[in-house]
Amino acid sequence: AVMASKAKYSRLESEIDKCRAECNWKKSLELAKQSTVKSAELAGIVMFLQGEMALEEHIESYDPIIEENIFTARSALSEANECLSTVVETNSKFKEQALLLLAKIQFCQGFYQVAVATLDKVDLAAIAMKESEGNSMRNIRLLYMVAESYAIKGRCLDKSKGVVRTKFKQNERDEEIVTCYEIAGDLAFLCLQQRDKRPTSTTTLTTGVDSSSNFVVTSLVEMAISQVPVLYLKKGEITKCINRYREMLRAVESRFFQDIRKTLALELAQLLLRSCSVSSYKPIDLNDRGTSKDTKTPKPCVYSSEKLFIPKNLDEEVLLLLLIAEAVGTREAVLERNEEIHKLTVTNITAIYDLLALILVKRGQFGRLTESFDKAMRFSFQEFHIWYQFANALISSCKFSQALPVLAECHQLSPNNVCVCLQAAQLCYEHLQIYQQGVEWAEIAINCKGTLTQSARAHMALGIGLCLVAKESKLLLERQDLNQRALKAFKIAHELDPQDYLAAFHLALQFANLRRINEAIVYTKLSLKHRSDFIHSLHLLTLLLSARKQHEDAMALVLAALDEYPDNLSLLMTKAKLQKIVLGPEEALATFQKMLKLWKDLHEMDATDDGSD
Template sequence: MTSRSKNAVRSYETEIEKSREESNWKKVVDLAQQLKSRSPQHESLAHFLIGEGKLEVYLDEWPPIKENIERAQRELSEARGYLTLATDEAGKKAGVALDAHLLLGKLNYACGAYDESLKQYNLAELSTLTEKELPVRSLRIVAESYAIKGLCLEQNALPGSTSRFKQAERESELIRSFELASELTLLYLQRAQAARAGVVLETALQRAPLLHIRAGRLQSAIDRYREMLTAVESVSTQSLRLTLARQLAEVLMRGVTGQVYKAPEALVVTPQQGTLTRRREEHVSEGPWKPKKYAAINQFVPRNEYEEVMLVLLVGEAMAVRDAVLSQSAEFEAARAHSLRNAVALVDLLALAAVRWGQLPLLLESLERAMKFSFGCAHVWRARALAAAAAARPLAASNSPSGSGAYRGQGAGVRALGVCRRAAALRRHDAPLRLVAASNCFRAGWIEEGIEMADEALAIEIERNGPMLARCYLYSGIGHQMRAQKTNSRIEKDAANDLSLKQLLKSVELDDNDHLAFYHLALQYMYIGMLNEAMEATRACLRARAECGGGLRLCAALWACAGAGRRAARALHAARLARHHYPHAEWPLWALAALQLVWESGDAALATGKELLKLLNSTEAESDIEQNGYAELEALSDSQHDDTQSNRDAVSIRAESAGAFVAERALSDVEGGEAARAHALSPLQQHRAHAWLLLADLCLRLDRTHAAAGCVSEAAALTPHSHLVLYTRGLVHAASSEWEEARQCFQNALAIHPTHLDSMVQLGSAYYELGWLRLAERALREAGALGPLRADTWRRLALVLGALGEPAAAADAAAAALQLHPAAPLAAPLAAPLALDLPL
């Protein structure tokens, strides 16, 4: 009979232990009551189990937070009584008194009795527990005990008179409690795969590194995050790892630099002795209370803070995307919103890191993955629009292969515009987003689309009287300025010029400290021939920002104009100042060479031209051009060189120049085939070719025709079918009085670039020298229709009309040339183009 009773008790204990590990507390209470009735000698054990079961049942429904303190004080009295009974001498003999004290500490914490909770932990001698293998349930009890002890110590503030030694001792005890709690929690979750951490343990996992940060021990906080993240993952730690990864990335990005950063150390795996197996253990543990950690021979270990931040963010982003809720059903709305918040937080951090370190393709891939769960999320769409706009490169700077691949840069612009339109529909009152879209359109040469987006932003800001109103007027003015430069119709050109001037004046009126607004206003004044007003606007631009590249270029150009007086010293000083501010840009050398040729000497101009070529041939210049390192962020004229020798085309990426670009690429494809595709033109090659053409022009002005021909040959080797090469070769033939060859060169240049103004004027001169006067008149009148403010065109037309015996018409043309002469820069053919600056 006694043996049968012992077997029954043993079966009860086995079933109870199984139910405790499974957190089936109602069954634990029922079995404990049966055990108490069947075996009175196990009464202390039964009291402990009943108290534990009732406590855990309550806490499963009402977590131990401040809002539930009053309810806990009312409803946990019965559990308190049972657990207190288990702490008597019988309980000590039964071996449940220690666990009962630990659970009473948890119960008192739920009731808000923090001092009593700490007293229970002192009775259990929690601080001196020996590290040894524990059952799964005991692991959780001890982990919660350390966590609650730390929380209670935080709640009980020390008196102001406490010594620093006592404060430091308490802070050390607090951190140690949370660290032990976090390690035991991870170990518990690894051993109990289906268990949930709960509020207390989740708080403990996050508190230890935060306390290190608060105490100024940043490296200790980082090490704590690393230890938790290198622990072997379990089902219950997935959401926790996502939070910890995000927090570690934030700490690394905010408080760590290369000087203080310490790379993590790889865990060393010690192979087991005396075994014949070749299998390596991938998990290691440093003690009975330490969680298992990942360790492998090929495990990646970051070497600097950049690699670690990107690794942590990419791992976190992968977890956030994996846990995203895709269902749009109402029942999953809360879960979907929670997963979206987690994913958006990771994507935002990844955007900061990727943009800071120039990894835009990586960011775009992440945002593409975010599209599957961010339907209708305006924030994600806006981030994707901004990233796509930043990644879209100007067409002239595209470094893609020839043929259809030459438009990859434009394809990126198309995608950026499409994403911007989608994001704008979700954010109906977001003017800056539309300005980004307008900037993207202007860079790609889509003027009408850019004006449309700028006008939408302007309407939004006018309605709300927003802070971006001045910048909206500026973008609208830029669009109409580009439209005026593009169109060949006099009526449309005048209307666009008037509207652009009106918008730019409004922008300056609203913000008199915006150097970009003053710069574009000065540029507009120069386009319409109002040089005095252009100079005043340029001075205002440089007062707002002394190192503005566009303002320095305008100064050099305006002071070089005959109408502004021969202010050689000022023009040269402006060019040299621009060279000082932008040492790796080539446009200051272009302008300086042109001015030196007029006011210093031809040898000085040639020396500057050679310096330009040396700059472009150097490895440093190549790196700067590939990365646009020499350009201002908001003054892309420093890096956009569409046409370096045409006043008419001295504007941003235009439809005509884009057509010439395509024609040149097509000719290269036809002639070279696969060889042309293998050696596609790069921006560096184009800049080198332009430098050789500059040297050729300088040599022509110094009557060194053979040297000029050699420079043209060098440029032709780099860009054999460029209209600029053909145009300059025609100048060389014209200097040698080879007018038939010059005519063919100018006609070929116009076949590639039909609106290249310089080629049209020189073709008219060639016709004149050949005696084909009517053809010369036609060519010069077409040039006058395209560029009515160019004095040289009307002067040559006056000569042609005089030769045709039309003195009245010749006199009108000569009068127009004299009237426009002050507006013509003295070194026009050599001046770098005043391309359009587009603010970001």
């Protein structure tokens, strides 16, 4: 009978521990109250659990990190304080845990030095070492409480730094704060890893009722994890900061800190890009034991294997970090249904994709970038920035037919964005050869009513499209009408932005197409005035001079242009034709031979590049 009673007591106690570890505070208190009738040994637990429940439920509503909640805590936590103080005075087996929770109450109430004094009554390192050896729910709950206690101690020491007067003592205090935060982070990672080893079913053994987990990583632990790199950065110790990030990211994965891992990966990627160059980058050293000097507290399990991928350079590490952050971030964004949290998640994932674009574009991996943005479409409803980045990635990957509908969606999301319309028009003209649709996009851009410069470019795009449509038209009257409309569009573009060399060039080119040579020369010279090295204006002026039989002037100009662009085949062709007229066929033949050699070299170079890709 005694054995049966002890077994029943053990079952009840483990059930209460399970509820506490899963943050089901009311359930644990109900079980304790029911059990006091059956087991006198559990009578002392009720008072402790009442205090714990009052404290933890208060913290769920009022974040202790936010100082505005201090005065609320001073009135709301008086009952919890009384319960836990009573437990401490009775010297029950929950005394150490009650002291940890009392320190937590004192922290919430803003009594920072009192909280540190309370924590100093407990050997936190000994408790952490003892509880890390087991894997029961009691071990997990107590280990997490110790992690929070170290975080509280670090925060309290930070808040009471004003009482330290000497510089030496200040440095000592700073080191102690960092150590507390590091231990808090390490214990939290270890605790979460141990939670992962537990079976996922949370059905109670005695009642058969489903005791679903309410556990979340608390703000105290998140603060401790995030503060260590910040403190190192404040002291200018970038290497230690990077090493701490790497140390935390090497911890074996747990489903409970995937969001933390995403944040750490993104922050480390940003830090590496800001602070490291290719030459100053130091690869990961697996033998490095990390930044923490503490050896008395347990450490989380880390990945260690000969098969681990170790980045060899800066780009590889940043890319690896961003891919980790992307993998976690995209899953979160898809699953999150709360609108406010979803917006925050999308903001974070947008930062990841922006950095991913920087790295992949530098490496020319447009296809991989397109794949990433394709995944992002699952949660990017009405997110203009991601859609626009996706369109640019598709264009860079030469997937022009796919890029056009994406740009159309961008226009739906941002109807007054002129750049989107102009980009769509450019796609239609240069790559898809659907000129009429390009004209429609240019007209939409004009109606967007952007800045004067944007409006000028929109009219210029319209003129280019009308010229292209005119070339395809088989009816003379229609061609003439389209060319006149194009000329009018170019004139408006030039009037809106007289300093734009491109507007002047296209106006000159249209005059040339209409055989109005003198006007074409005027605007070509105007274009060169605004940009003297623009190759197309130089070439056009050469052709216009030759059209006026000024072959020597045209020859002098094309030679000057070739000094700037010696490998331009179009200029070389014009030079050869002018040489034939001015100098004779032998000089022209030499230029043609040079062109053939140049074309052969360029063709072989392109073929080599295609083969390597």
